[in-house]
Amino acid sequence: MPDKFIAQPSRDVNAIVRLVADTAPAMLAYFDADTRTCRFANSHYAEHFGYTPQSIVGLDVQEIVGELVWAQIKPYLDTVSVDSTQTMRYTRQFKNEIGKVQHIEAVLRPHAENGVLKGLVALMTDVSHHHQVTQQIRDNEERMRKFAAITTEAIVLHRDGIIMDGNDALSRLVGYTINELRGTAILDYVGPEVRLRALKNLRSESEDRHESIAVHKSGLHIPVEVEAKTMPGENDSHRIVVLRDMTDRLQTRQRIDFLAQHDLLTHLPNRARLNHLLSDVIAKAAGQQSRLAVLSLDLDQFKFVNDSLSHRAGDLLLCEMAQRIQSALRPQDIVARVGGDDFVIVLPDNPSLLETEALVAQLRTPVEAPYQVEGTQLNVSLSVGIAMYPNDGQCPEALLSNAEAALQMAKARGRSFSQFYTPALEGRATRMLMQEQMLRNAVERGEFELHYQPQTLIQSGELAGFEALVRWKHPHRGLVSPNEFIGFAENRGLIAAVDRWVLNQACRQAKTWQDDGYLPVPVAVNLSAQEFRQRDVVQEVAQVLDDTGLDARYLHIEITETTLMLSGTHMQQTLHALKSLGVGLAIDDFGTGYSSLAYLRKHPIDRLKIDRSFVSDLPHNPDAAAIVNAIVQMGQSLHLEILAEGVESPEQLHMLRQMGCAMMQGFLVSAPMPADRAAAWMSQHCQMLQRQ
Known part of the structure; x- marks a missing residue:
């Protein structure tokens, strides 16, 4: 067979070997064992050191890699040269042409025949990426360790x-x-x-x-x-x-709950807490078919103490009186402060009329004993009105109302008198019926007027909105504030009609202001619990917005904490539906009810309004400061806007600003104003901010 046919396969094999070697991503070379000169290198290996596969052949290792690399790898070459059975692995690093550190993993494998070392195979792989990933993992682990530690x-x-x-x-x-x-x-x-x-x-x-x-x-x-x-x-x-x-958080929550249900001055249950306690006592008495007594107490001439001495003296007197009342009562009796110098005592366990009279007489001895207040001796007397369950009422409202009516009769008789409720006091009920009829006429005739109180940002003073507050244009008394008729309207089932009028008028006025070129800001409207119980509030609000043309984002609906807790899932669905309309939702008088973090989390509330009773005691009452600060912190943690009501002094504003409260409302900014004066105030306020 001709020689050319014998040589051809060898050339084919060499070409295939070259192709495979150059295709491999690794750097591959073969060196003579004796001379350590290169006999073969793929393109990756040659180019790594600046050669071609042809020019690198015949060069020794030291000449190819340079002195620095030679010093690093010579010990590995020497080891393989001595022991032809040992494969060496090592990693070295170097800087590439742009100065970036890279890592090479090398394998030196001896080539021996019959125990005689013939050559060395060098296989090098760039493992820089793996090293970077490993380092990133280590860095991440280190960061996690530091984070977990700190x-x-x-x-x-x-x-x-x-x-x-x-x-x-x-x-x-x-x-x-x-x-x-x-x-x-x-x-x-x-x-x-x-x-x-x-x-x-x-x-x-x-x-x-x-x-x-x-x-x-x-x-x-x-x-x-x-x-x-x-x-x-x-x-x-x-x-x-x-x-x-959660220890601190729960203690704060418990503190908030306590302060919300107790009088800040005397730490006795407040009116809201009293209603719950009285409901429980009535339910127990009904089950046992027993009596209970409700006593309404009032200090005679207490206003004289405040006016002639000081409010501080009056507060000290009330605290001492509260302690004396508590010490004179039985463990099962309930005492609450419901406002000013007004206290209520509940006597359970089936007291008779004689036993109730005896306890009142026993109570007078410590309560009417002289008081020493800031070096002044004070002598006070106690007027008491008494209502008995079940004859004088079978619910907290009726018993408290009738005890109050009896108290007024006792005070009319003079100082230090007691009076049981009797049907002879029904004249008061007649007056209430007349009041109800007048209020019904007012609803039918629209004898109401809206006043608007500004709400501003504490840090910048910018106008954030208005609250719409209803006034009754009474035919005999003139303009009557809502405090005097809203509660009555709720009890008589008239509040829904008042709410609808306020909602419609407030939205209409807000749209008119916008059309006249005034700054577009939200108007806040209070809706009662009856609105949510008796009507489709969502449909009603949507209809009013459609009728007036007001964008939903410029309407804020305010509800009380009690309303928030109505009807569970139904209330939650209603609020979410209102939110989907685009209106804002706020909790009014926050801190006076019984809502919890759970209620705030599951309802789409935007704003908490801190009740004015807490703000009014700033900055001198530490308990008031504690509850306001706790509400601000809690609201911020839930990403809610916080507005303080009833801000009247620069000192209150300064403390609220330090606490991080976002907004305020009160006489320090402006009293509630009719619509025309509110528009003028808005123009002046915006001009003042621009000048500043």
């Missing part, structure tokens, strides 16, 4: 309920070291009262935020907020859980 929130990592790791905050929370916690069951540190729920969340891998109980090493139960996330892995997943100590 955060005050406890973090625990577990797989299938077995603790894998945690941070120092976890150790502080439960009192165990991390080493003690590793390998133990996470449920061991959960309070038994919530352990079943925790197990359910664990199995379902729920990621919903919820409240739980953590058990400290000392046995102390700590309220915590729990948030967990599932972290998928290659083989299985694990869970990372964040625990937040």
Whole structure:
């Protein structure tokens, strides 16, 4: 066979080897064992050192790589040269032409025949990307470690309920070291009262935020907020859980609840709390078919103390009186301060008329004894009105109203008298019927007028909106404030008609102002609980907006906390439907009701209005300051706007600004004004801000 047919396969093999070597992403070269000269290199290897595959052949290693690299790799070459059975692996780094550090992973594999070393195969791979990824992982882990160490929130990592790791905050929370916690069951540190729920969340891998109980090493139960996330892995997943100590938050919430249900001065139950307590006592008495007595108490000539001495002296007198009343009563009796010098006492456990009279007489001895207030001796007397359940009323409103009517009769007789309620006091009921008829006529004739009180931003003074406040144009008394007839209208079922008139008129006025070129700002309207119970509020609001042409974002609807708690799901659906119209939603007189964080979270509320009773005691009453600050902080955590009502002094404004309260409303800005004066005020206020 001719030679050319024998040589051809060899050339084909060489070409194939060259093609395969150049196609491989790695750098590949072969060196002679004795001379360490290059006999073969693929294109990647040659180009890495600045050669071509042809020009690099015949050069020795030191000449190819340079002195710096030679010093790094010579020990590995020497090792392979001595032991032809050993493959060497090493990694080195270098800077490329733009100064970026790169990493090369090299493999030196000896080529031996019959135990004689013939050559060395060098295989190099650029592992810079893998190194960067590894470094990023390390950096991320380091960042996570630092974050876990610095955060005050406890973090625990577990797989299938077995603790894998945690941070120092976890150790502080439960009192165990991390080493003690590793390998133990996470449920061991959960309070038994919530352990079943925790197990359910664990199995379902729920990621919903919820409240739980953590058990400290000392046995102390700590309220915590729990948030967990599932972290998928290659083989299985694990869970990372964040625990937040809720002790301070719950104490603040309990403090808010206490202050909202108790008089700030005497710490006795307030009127709202009294209504709940009295309802419970009435229900018990009804079940036992027994009597109870409701006493309405009033200090005679208390106004004289405030006017002749000071309000501080009056406050000290009321506090001392509250203590004396409490000390004279039985443990089961209830005493509340319902305003000013007005107190209410509830006597349960079936008291007779004689027993009630005896207790009132017994009460007078300590209450009417002389008081020493700031070096002045004060002598006071007590007037008492008494209503008996069930004869004088079978609900809190009736009993309190009739006890109040009896009190007024006692005061009319002179000082230090007591009076039981009797049917002879029905003249008051007759007057109420006349008042009701006049109010019905006012509704039918539209004898109302809206006044508008500005709401401004505390930091900048900019106008944020108006609250529409209704006035009754009484035929005999002139303009009557809402405090004197709104409650009466609610009791007589007339408030819905008043609400509808106010809503329509306020929206119409806001649109008129906008059409006249005034600054477009929202107008706030109060809607009563009856509106939400008896009517389709959403349809009514939508109709008014359509009729007046007012954009929904310029209407804010204000409701009380009591209204917020009406009818559960129905109320929630109604508020969400109103929100979908685009109107704003605010809680009026916040802090005086019984709403909780749970109610605020599930309803689409935009704004909380701090009740003026708290603001009026700023900055001198620490309890008032505490509750206002707590409401501001709570509102901010829920991303709600906070507006303080009844701001009347620069000192109050300064404290509210320091607390971070966003908006205010009160006489410090302006009293409520008729529409024409409100428009003039708006122009002057905007011009003043522009000059500033």
